[in-house]
Amino acid sequence: MAGKKITVVISQAPGRNPTKRNLEEELAAALLVESDVDVSLVPHLNDLTADHSGLLFLKGVPGDMVVLSWLFPRAARWILDRNGVKGQLGTSLLKPADEDEEAGTEAERAEESRPNAIGALNAPKRKIYCIDLRDQNDPRVVLDEIRRIAREATVQTVDLDLMSWIGGSPAPAQMQRYLNPFAPNGAPAVPANGHTPVAAPNGANRIHSSPFGLINGADLTGLPATPASGPAADDALRRRWYPIIDYSRCTNCMACIDFCLFGVYGVDAQDRILVEQQDNCKKGCPACSRVCPENAIIFPEHKTPAIAGADVERDANFKIDLSKLFGAPTAIEVAAAERDQELLNDGREAVGLSVGIPKRRTEQPQQRDQLDDLMDDLDKLGL
Structure with missing residues (x-):
């Protein structure tokens, strides 16, 4: 048997x-x-x-x-x-040394509770x-x-x-x-x-x-x-740098294909986003990951865990960053700067925030985050 x-x-x-x-x-x-x-x-x-x-x-x-x-x-x-x-995703009981069991459970629930994600095919x-x-x-x-x-x-x-x-x-x-x-x-x-x-x-x-x-x-x-x-x-084997799409998070919003000006992304026969020309990606540049509203784009070799594929949300393990209180650039602005640098390296003109940033990002109010809550609490103290 x-x-x-x-x-x-x-x-x-x-x-x-x-x-x-x-x-x-x-x-x-x-x-x-x-x-x-x-x-x-x-x-x-x-x-x-x-x-x-x-x-x-x-x-x-x-x-x-x-x-x-x-x-x-x-x-x-x-x-x-x-x-x-x-x-299918197999569940391992091994967790990082600095991750508690509750955090791991929340990450698993987050993946299951994404009704708008397009998911993997076949x-x-x-x-x-x-x-x-x-x-x-x-x-x-x-x-x-x-x-x-x-x-x-x-x-x-x-x-x-x-x-x-x-x-x-x-x-x-x-x-x-x-x-x-x-x-x-x-x-x-x-x-x-x-x-x-x-x-x-x-x-x-x-x-x-x-x-x-x-x-x-x-x-x-x-x-x-x-x-x-x-x-x-x-x-x-040469070291490779290219984006990976997490289809358990991706909603096919096309923000990445609108933002990237190097021909990395395309669509398949079902009009689903895909990485079409991975070798066009600029080594060290994770700009498209920063503009993805679902944190669905992974660069496995990046030093930032959230970009490299850590199973966390962008605001997970939130810590007070005073630079945000004094006008530090947003993720969108950082992404635009990274893209402009690669355009200049190719002999092209920088475009700043004028290309690939949906107007809905600026016209609609942004979702509240923990920093907003912190500022409201400070206002209530009357300091």
């Missing part, structure tokens, strides 16, 4: 930080001996290109999946969705769990959470009786490769998606693409290195 299994993907941190690499290695070594887990390594999610073998592998995962990355879970989820790796019933490795230094905590998720997984793996789901009319050679994935000498007959199937200690087949020769005493030097992950891949 087929057992329940879940795929765990470790998305490696960019660069060669030894602390991060060590955590990745410890997790990979421990997961290799788990009977109900298939584990694989891929490069940093944000840097994967459409034809990269790591992304091709992710698209081929059929069931529930746990993605361990060095990104906010919200950012990781929508990077995957943008690249065709779709699924998301299958399988679940994708995204875990931020920056939240935990102890691999045992992450492993315990993965085991918990694996116990709850509902996807059944199939036995070697593939005839029940192979469709079409495969050629005899193709059918033979399906039914006999291993050559007589025990070596894999055909690598799949750039990843080499490896016989696990318990006899289960699991995918592994580690470039490491030795992981915590486990000798992996017999495995061929693949272009999917590792230091060599870090050197080959």
Whole structure:
């Protein structure tokens, strides 16, 4: 009888930080001996290109999946969705060290209570769990959470009786490769998606693409290195900067396409907003995220958590900022300045607030925030 299994993907941190690499290695070594887990390594999610073998592998995962990355879970989820790796949001019990349980619950309710959001298209019933490795230094905590998720997984793996789901009319050679994935000498007959199937200690087949020769005493030097992950891949992959749309928040208001003057955004056949020319985006410029009224545009590499995909609202964890009391620029003004700088860098003219700022933003009263409440309280004191 087929057992329940879940795929765990470790998305490696960019660069060669030894602390991060060590955590990745410890997790990979421990997961290799788990009977109900298939584990694989891929490069940093944000840097994967459409034809990269790591992304091709992710698209081929059929069931529930746990993605361990060095990104906010919200950012990781929508990077995957943008690249065709779709699924329902899986809930992880791991939270950042500085986040209390009530805050996490409020964030989950906020996503569920957005009736005007257009949502993701064609998301299958399988679940994708995204875990931020920056939240935990102890691999045992992450492993315990993965085991918990694996116990709850509902996807059944199939036995070697593939005839029940192979469709079409495969050629005899193709059918033979399906039914006999291993050559007589025990070596894999055909690598799949750039990843080499490896016989696990318990006899289960699991995918592994580690470039490491030795992981915590486990000798992996017999495995061929693949272009999917590792230091060599870090050197080959260039760092990328482009916006990700969170469709669980996006209302298709088109504020981003009106504001951006670099041709980054477009619309699909259903007239839904999408990132059409991501390489046109100006590195380091998050201006369109600042003008989005729903905080639905994510730049995973930005230093500001709310822009990088932290699951918070713009006014969450509000702190008194005296600069706001003395006429500091608004988010819209900052965005316009950032856009003007990029226009000037391209030899074009600055446009300020004259282009891409809907008149309704200035004609209608702005929604009250906590700063307004603070000012009203100060007025009542008669100071």
